[in-house]
Amino acid sequence: MADLLLGRPVADAIKEDLARRVAVLAEKGITPRLAVIRLGEDPGDMAYERSILRNCEKLGCAAQSIALPRDIGQEALIAKIEEVNADPSIHGCLLLRPLPQHMDSAKVCDALAPEKDLDGMGCRALGALFAGRKDAFAPCTAQACLEMLKFYGIDPAGKRAAVVGRSLVIGRPAGQLLLQADATVTLCHSRTPDLPAVCREADILIVAVGRAGMIDREHTRPGQVILDVGVNSVDGKLCGDVRTEEAAGIAAAVSPVPGGVGAVTPSVLMAHLVEAAERAI
Amino acid sequence: MADLLLGRPVADAIKEDLARRVAVLAEKGITPRLAVIRLGEDPGDMAYERSILRNCEKLGCAAQSIALPRDIGQEALIAKIEEVNADPSIHGCLLLRPLPQHMDSAKVCDALAPEKDLDGMGCRALGALFAGRKDAFAPCTAQACLEMLKFYGIDPAGKRAAVVGRSLVIGRPAGQLLLQADATVTLCHSRTPDLPAVCREADILIVAVGRAGMIDREHTRPGQVILDVGVNSVDGKLCGDVRTEEAAGIAAAVSPVPGGVGAVTPSVLMAHLVEAAERAI
Numbered sequence: 001m002a003d004l005l006l007g008r009p010v011a012d013a014i015k016e017d018l019a020r021r022v023a024v025l026a027e028k029g030i031t032p033r034l035a036v037i038r039l040g041e042d043p044g045d046m047a048y049e050r051s052i053l054r055n056c057e058k059l060g061c062a063a064q065s066i067a068l069p070r071d072i073g074q075e076a077l078i079a080k081i082e083e084v085n086a087d088p089s090i091h092g093c094l095l096l097r098p099l100p101q102h103m104d105s106a107k108v109c110d111a112l113a114p115e116k117d118l119d120g121m122g123c124r125a126l127g128a129l130f131a132g133r134k135d136a137f138a139p140c141t142a143q144a145c146l147e148m149l150k151f152y153g154i155d156p157a158g159k160r161a162a163v164v165g166r167s168l169v170i171g172r173p174a175g176q177l178l179l180q181a182d183a184t185v186t187l188c189h190s191r192t193p194d195l196p197a198v199c200r201e202a203d204i205l206i207v208a209v210g211r212a213g214m215i216d217r218e219h220t221r222p223g224q225v226i227l228d229v230g231v232n233s234v235d236g237k238l239c240g241d242v243r244t245e246e247a248a249g250i251a252a253a254v255s256p257v258p259g260g261v262g263a264v265t266p267s268v269l270m271a272h273l274v275e276a277a278e279r280a281i
Numbered sequence: 282m283a284d285l286l287l288g289r290p291v292a293d294a295i296k297e298d299l300a301r302r303v304a305v306l307a308e309k310g311i312t313p314r315l316a317v318i319r320l321g322e323d324p325g326d327m328a329y330e331r332s333i334l335r336n337c338e339k340l341g342c343a344a345q346s347i348a349l350p351r352d353i354g355q356e357a358l359i360a361k362i363e364e365v366n367a368d369p370s371i372h373g374c375l376l377l378r379p380l381p382q383h384m385d386s387a388k389v390c391d392a393l394a395p396e397k398d399l400d401g402m403g404c405r406a407l408g409a410l411f412a413g414r415k416d417a418f419a420p421c422t423a424q425a426c427l428e429m430l431k432f433y434g435i436d437p438a439g440k441r442a443a444v445v446g447r448s449l450v451i452g453r454p455a456g457q458l459l460l461q462a463d464a465t466v467t468l469c470h471s472r473t474p475d476l477p478a479v480c481r482e483a484d485i486l487i488v489a490v491g492r493a494g495m496i497d498r499e500h501t502r503p504g505q506v507i508l509d510v511g512v513n514s515v516d517g518k519l520c521g522d523v524r525t526e527e528a529a530g531i532a533a534a535v536s537p538v539p540g541g542v543g544a545v546t547p548s549v550l551m552a553h554l555v556e557a558a559e560r561a562i
Contacts, residue, residue, distance in 0.1 A: 123409050123417075124404050127405055128404050129411070130404075158473075176411075184472070187460050189465070191463040191465070
């Protein structure tokens with residue numbers, strides 16, 4: 001039976017490291033400060049925001065919610081983002097997405113200063129990621145995948161990795177991070193012929209499509225490490241893209257949903273906030 | 282015997298299209314104008330610059346050389362780039378690289394306005410490429426690979442592609458462009474285990490490493506299309522990364538060096554210049 005790669009111990013290890021760094025910053029009179037920009041009052045957004053604010057508090061960081069009406073104009077939102085950019089007391093910012101349809105999402109995301117762009121939304125952060133530069137932040141969930149591998153002692157160097165799903169928040173950035181970690185990376189998607197065979201080539205398989213149960217025993221082989229980043233709701237129950245039990249009968253290790261990569265993402269956000277505060281000195 | 286994918290007909294087709302578009306712009310009183318920034322007097326740089334200026338002239342575009350001393354300070358160079366950004370008569374700019382060691386190359390490249398960054402050097406252009414946005418320019422040689430495929434009727438959609446080499450000017454951007462064209466893309470490099478086997482998986486193989494003859498019959502299979510983007514000098518003779526004759530005995534099509542992808546790059550630069558002028562209207 002495969003190892004179950006739980007997110008909690010990874011998150012705990014990251015937070016333990018961050019607590020030390022926050023204490024060092026506190027000695028210098030600095031408290032990392034996060035701004036969360038939320039448009040409208042979607043219950044999911046509000047619950048997510050509350051959990052982020054709670055994480056900040058627990059870690060000794062400051063946080064503020066900037067709640068704006070969902071029908072705010074694009075220019076007004078950009079003006080707000082520019083206020084955040086100009087405010088030296090704010091070290092990092094998270095803009096809850098998706099943005100309303102009436103906005104040019106790329107233009108809004110690009111407005112955030114790259115040094116405060118904790119979730120790697122704007123083109124400057126994404127370009128720095130693509131260029132392998134360390135002066136900007138990768139999208140948090142993509143980086144959470146790499147944190148999982150690191151914690152569990154799985155070095156991507158010299159291995160074959162496959163990423164299923166090419167979203168800009170997970171699949172594509174995870175592929176870049178794996179490449180920078182010296183994996184040979186195959187980027188798969190809906191147009192990939194014989195997906196099961198391509199997945200079986202991989203030593204490390206990262207799945208982030210958003211289709212419940214799409215990865216089964218056919219995609220799996222012995223020795224493989226599988227990170228399931230899918231988040232789906234089936235009959236009111238949260239599940240991933242991987243048929244965990246089937247995969248666990250064959251692979252070496254599988255991360256569950258819930259309790260896998262998703263449990264690491266909030267700690268990566270905190271890590272980016274603390275790093276932004278350290279860099280701002 | 283494999284088809285030989287020559288660059289010349291591709292370049293000619295691009296230039297034919299551009300000539301029409303330059304004529305349309307001329308009717309509106311607009312002449313696309315390129316600035317080439319060159320540091321120092323390297324003979325290779327100067328020859329390349331002359332050929333670019335000649336291409337502009339032939340196509341009815343304007344061009345100017347901005348020649349600066351090789352020991353210019355970084356801030357002075359950035360100030361010059363900002364002049365180019367602010368000059369509405371200049372539609373696009375090419376900064377000849379590599380820059381001198383005393384400069385932070387990324388910072389200099391980032392200074393160029395993305396709408397004038399014809400060779401996709403800066404992080405905003407690279408981020409836009411990575412995000413699949415069409416509002417910036419991809420590195421010219423990477424795009425030349427896609428122009429070759431398009432001209433010769435090879436649609437990457439649903440095919441497997443492998444890119445060998447992960448440079449920021451060819452390998453990585455070519456991988457992104459193939460992904461956007463719906464290929465399943467594998468990114469290979471010096472740490473790839475069993476490179477010949479990985480290459481043989483590919484329907485489309487793009488090689489851009491810079492090691493003469495590194496790709497031979499072992500990496501090739503029937504039906505494969507190979508683009509050789511390597512540029513090497515062996516005994517004073519120009520050659521690519523692929524043993525063209527060996528590969529041609531097995532694959533369906535191979536591009537030669539010289540006379541392959543490299544012959545298309547200058548036309549892609551011209552295409553970016555004309556597009557920049559069209560967008561500036």
